[in-house]
Amino acid sequence: MKKFMNTAETMVAESMEGFVRAHQEFVVFGAERKCIRRRHLTPNKVAIISGGGAGHEPMHIGFVGKGMLDAACVGHIFTSPTPSQIISAIEEADTGAGCLLIVKNYDGDIMNFEMAMEMVADRHRMEAVIVSDDIETAGIGQGRGRRGVAGTLVVEKIIGAAAERGMALHELKRIGDRLNGRVRTMGVALSGVTVPQTQRTTFSLNAAEMEMGVGIHGEPGHSREYFSTSDVIVRRLCETICGDISMPPGAKALLFVNGLGGTPPAELYLAYDAAHRFMEERSIPIERALVGTYVTSLDMQGLSVTLALLTDEEISLWDSPVATAALRWSS
Amino acid sequence: MKKFMNTAETMVAESMEGFVRAHQEFVVFGAERKCIRRRHLTPNKVAIISGGGAGHEPMHIGFVGKGMLDAACVGHIFTSPTPSQIISAIEEADTGAGCLLIVKNYDGDIMNFEMAMEMVADRHRMEAVIVSDDIETAGIGQGRGRRGVAGTLVVEKIIGAAAERGMALHELKRIGDRLNGRVRTMGVALSGVTVPQTQRTTFSLNAAEMEMGVGIHGEPGHSREYFSTSDVIVRRLCETICGDISMPPGAKALLFVNGLGGTPPAELYLAYDAAHRFMEERSIPIERALVGTYVTSLDMQGLSVTLALLTDEEISLWDSPVATAALRWSS
Numbered sequence: 001m002k003k004f005m006n007t008a009e010t011m012v013a014e015s016m017e018g019f020v021r022a023h024q025e026f027v028v029f030g031a032e033r034k035c036i037r038r039r040h041l042t043p044n045k046v047a048i049i050s051g052g053g054a055g056h057e058p059m060h061i062g063f064v065g066k067g068m069l070d071a072a073c074v075g076h077i078f079t080s081p082t083p084s085q086i087i088s089a090i091e092e093a094d095t096g097a098g099c100l101l102i103v104k105n106y107d108g109d110i111m112n113f114e115m116a117m118e119m120v121a122d123r124h125r126m127e128a129v130i131v132s133d134d135i136e137t138a139g140i141g142q143g144r145g146r147r148g149v150a151g152t153l154v155v156e157k158i159i160g161a162a163a164e165r166g167m168a169l170h171e172l173k174r175i176g177d178r179l180n181g182r183v184r185t186m187g188v189a190l191s192g193v194t195v196p197q198t199q200r201t202t203f204s205l206n207a208a209e210m211e212m213g214v215g216i217h218g219e220p221g222h223s224r225e226y227f228s229t230s231d232v233i234v235r236r237l238c239e240t241i242c243g244d245i246s247m248p249p250g251a252k253a254l255l256f257v258n259g260l261g262g263t264p265p266a267e268l269y270l271a272y273d274a275a276h277r278f279m280e281e282r283s284i285p286i287e288r289a290l291v292g293t294y295v296t297s298l299d300m301q302g303l304s305v306t307l308a309l310l311t312d313e314e315i316s317l318w319d320s321p322v323a324t325a326a327l328r329w330s331s
Numbered sequence: 332m333k334k335f336m337n338t339a340e341t342m343v344a345e346s347m348e349g350f351v352r353a354h355q356e357f358v359v360f361g362a363e364r365k366c367i368r369r370r371h372l373t374p375n376k377v378a379i380i381s382g383g384g385a386g387h388e389p390m391h392i393g394f395v396g397k398g399m400l401d402a403a404c405v406g407h408i409f410t411s412p413t414p415s416q417i418i419s420a421i422e423e424a425d426t427g428a429g430c431l432l433i434v435k436n437y438d439g440d441i442m443n444f445e446m447a448m449e450m451v452a453d454r455h456r457m458e459a460v461i462v463s464d465d466i467e468t469a470g471i472g473q474g475r476g477r478r479g480v481a482g483t484l485v486v487e488k489i490i491g492a493a494a495e496r497g498m499a500l501h502e503l504k505r506i507g508d509r510l511n512g513r514v515r516t517m518g519v520a521l522s523g524v525t526v527p528q529t530q531r532t533t534f535s536l537n538a539a540e541m542e543m544g545v546g547i548h549g550e551p552g553h554s555r556e557y558f559s560t561s562d563v564i565v566r567r568l569c570e571t572i573c574g575d576i577s578m579p580p581g582a583k584a585l586l587f588v589n590g591l592g593g594t595p596p597a598e599l600y601l602a603y604d605a606a607h608r609f610m611e612e613r614s615i616p617i618e619r620a621l622v623g624t625y626v627t628s629l630d631m632q633g634l635s636v637t638l639a640l641l642t643d644e645e646i647s648l649w650d651s652p653v654a655t656a657a658l659r660w661s662s
Contacts, residue, residue: 015597018601054597231337233335264629271349293596301630
């Protein structure tokens with residue numbers, strides 16, 4: 001697999017440069033390019049900050065803008081941003097009401113975000129929400145160790161909208177923690193990930209194989225299985241998700257089919273059709289849908305299915321206006 | 332290359348089904364599923380209609396909605412829709428002010444759209460705009476035979492916005508014809524296209540090769556060249572484009588980097604960076620940017636660069652609100 005790149009060393013910086021050039025109406029670089037932040041910050045609104053390794057674009061930089069994130073920092077490929085980058089994002093984005101940091105549940109990210117928060121604890125009010133929507137890492141029913149994957153988008157959108165409405169830091173923390181418990185994601189890969197340094201894939205699959213339960217870092221998944229039809233694959237993802245979460249009374253579902261980087265829109269729509277039919281059979285009311293390439297694992301061929309069970313208030317927050325590079329609607 | 336599909340025969344229908352399910356706020360199927368149209372049509376607005384083969388998603392179905400298309404029809408993979416489908420789109424979308432049909436310049440499409448228009452000429456007022464933005468098909472300087480590729484999005488957005496403003500059919504035809512002459516696209520592929528029936532690629536490239544001047548149907552391009560860095564590849568595309576078009580006085584440029592299906596967002600941003608730098612060096616004023624996967628060739632790894640030289644009025648039409656599955660902004 002070939003890539004559009006110049007050198008592996010400059011790839012992330014050049015991609016970020018292109019992103020900022022193309023989306024100047026929404027974003028600017030922070031000082032020393034340690035973070036990307038909104039062009040226009042809102043005084044006395046809680047700042048919503050996220051970040052993580054590169055290689056997942058458009059997440060998180062594509063979610064910076066009115067209605068979602070205030071700033072995002074990007075590490076090397078599949079590597080947490082440094083505490084210095086995270087501190088820079090906090091300092092640039094905090095306009096007086098404190099910061100909520102949204103962190104995907106990986107050891108490296110947790111460590112660096114905690115370290116950054118400790119280092120500026122005397123100057124900023126901060127809370128963190130940890131996202132852990134991937135059901136496959138630690139096995140069914142076991143909450144610890146689960147990773148943050150595509151469901152992070154849902155958490156960032158809903159917290160971002162709540163912050164825009166003027167909610168206080170502790171309220172946003174509570175909304176985020178509760179929501180995280182009702183978001184589940186599972187992914188499947190048809191190929192490994194091409195590592196920029198070597199231009200080789202992290203794992204290889206023959207024509208009859210697929211990798212179930214993959215994350216977004218090119219690591220092998222939960223099991224290697226026989227490749228099958230879209231209906232069989234998507235049903236397997238949806239059954240696992242539905243077996244891991246129960247429908248709270250009155251909840252409404254958001255169904256999200258996410259491309260992992262190398263999968264074209266036509267296939268994502270076809271997979272969405274299978275996922276939607278599955279949920280209908282189970283009488284799960286799909287009230288909102290999202291289909292597209294939002295949380296990637298470099299050029300991996302594959303997709304994930306996310307089910308988020310939302311309250312009426314969360315549906316209203318999801319529907320609220322958002323103006324970012326990757327998600328944009330007016331109401 | 333594996334695909335998310337059930338059978339090659341049902342692939343297009345299932346993908347369309349998923350698309351309509353996911354975007355019910357914008358679109359509905361027309362009668363007998365011959366076309367996809369806006370959920371809410373506007374009386375006495377000129378209807379903007381497009382269509383073409385499947386395999387280019389989200390084009391054109393993802394452009395149906397307020398501010399862009401009124402209806403789109405989709406043929407088999409890489410195959411024109413039938414006259415019967417096109418007639419269905421005309422009949423469903425015409426609300427009294429006539430129809431403008433936007434047709435990509437391929438023999439099959441031209442033939443079927445012309446046939447459809449002849450068959451209903453006594454009942455509908457119609458004009459057609461032919462899009463031919465691909466500079467590589469017929470060689471530099473030779474206008475005939477050029478294909479319609481990613482620049483079609485620009486034409487559909489600007490005509491769609493003009494129709495929303497209440498412009499008459501003959502005005503829209505004039506706007507479209509003039510604009511088409513100022514839009515140029517060139518593409519490059521790092522892989523062929525996987526044909527659903529065989530799951531094999533249309534052409535194969537080794538690790539040191541790329542295909543320059545490709546279209547969106549998996550056909551080989553203009554020349555096979557040595558694979559290189561993103562900067563070298565993008566510079567080659569931009570030089571060819573700039574050598575084929577001259578800057579009208581006062582024109583403003585829209586620069587559009589489009590993914591062909593298998594290329595992740597991070598690489599598109601990196602390529603955009605190179606294209607933007609090139610245009611800056613040539614003193615071409617980039618006033619608007621678009622980066623993303625909008626006009627695909629199934630799962631082809633590759634991208635195209637489109638340069639559109641716009642008048643102030645066209646820039647204003649580009650900025651006008653649009654609410655479709657693939658393009659959405661409020662102002």
